[in-house]
Amino acid sequence: MIRLRPTLKLHAKPLADTDIARITTFLRIGRERLGHDWEIATDGGHDVLGHLARPLQYEDVIDALSDLERRLSRQTGMPPPGARFRLRRWPAHALLQVDAERPRLASFLLSARPVDLDELARLGRVDPSACESFVAALMAAGVLDVTENVASRPDAAGFVGGGALGEIRRGLGLR
């Protein structure tokens, strides 16, 4: 018996809406879903990154893509999605002086309660991409504890800047 192994072509980069639409269309594969095992491979099929047994299930695709995202993040040094971070030591000055916001961002990472990238961006009121590159640099420097697959917790961004401490910030002219 010849087993067909169609390949899902995926590119590890943010997808524009049109690409998402294309993938959505591609995944509407009808009864082909039932008849074949599937592989997730790099463009050209050089490297097989994952296998999906038939019948192809939506949850399996999502799980495989999430796993792939985490693995690729580790390979590229980018922060794993959903991970939380905490500084284990204060970063080198050369890392901080790249951007005036970085000492503030690093201070949020001192908390006993690790924060994720989205929360860090909200706390620091900076662009998420700035947080991502900073956290990637901290990871490369080995000064960050990374916790993956942690249950979500209340977001600290809601209360930072409020209450008595918020009054002090305003009194000092701090944002």
Place this chain on the structure above:
Amino acid sequence: MTTMPPHKIVFTGPPGVGKTTAIAMLSDIPPVVTDVPNTDPALRKEHTTVGLDFGQVDLADGQCVRLFGTPGQLRFEFMWQIIATDALGLVILIDNSRPDPLDDLATCLDAYQHLLPTMNCAVGIGRIPDCPQPSVDRFSELLAARGLVFPVLPVDVRRREDVLALVDTVLIQAEMRA
């Protein structure tokens, strides 16, 4: 009606690091200083603080933040912990032009060792442009060797934004504990 105790932020460090100047940068009132003519030639300054410095930031809700500066000389060490107890934050100032700034930091860490595990704290290293060694990172390493992780930033205490940057990191720590 109950009134919240006023928050206080304490500036500490060896003599001549600019604690009085740092407080003056933030205070809404002329700082109260307890300086006397200096008789210690090693300090290279005309006056030195023998009691404490005091400044105040008035808040819109009628409350205030009190800014305290500790006397720098080691013989007043007994006052340091008293002043820092129940502080919202502690800013340790170090002068990199002094003979052994790393030892100065170690002295402060020893003096506040019982408070530091729960203290919101930042370390400012002054006169880095003139005296770049030891590097800022060496101070972080000293903290790490003691199991402490606090912000360590270069500071020019004559620049309000530099002093504010230190206080900002202290407030962030307080907010994240809330």
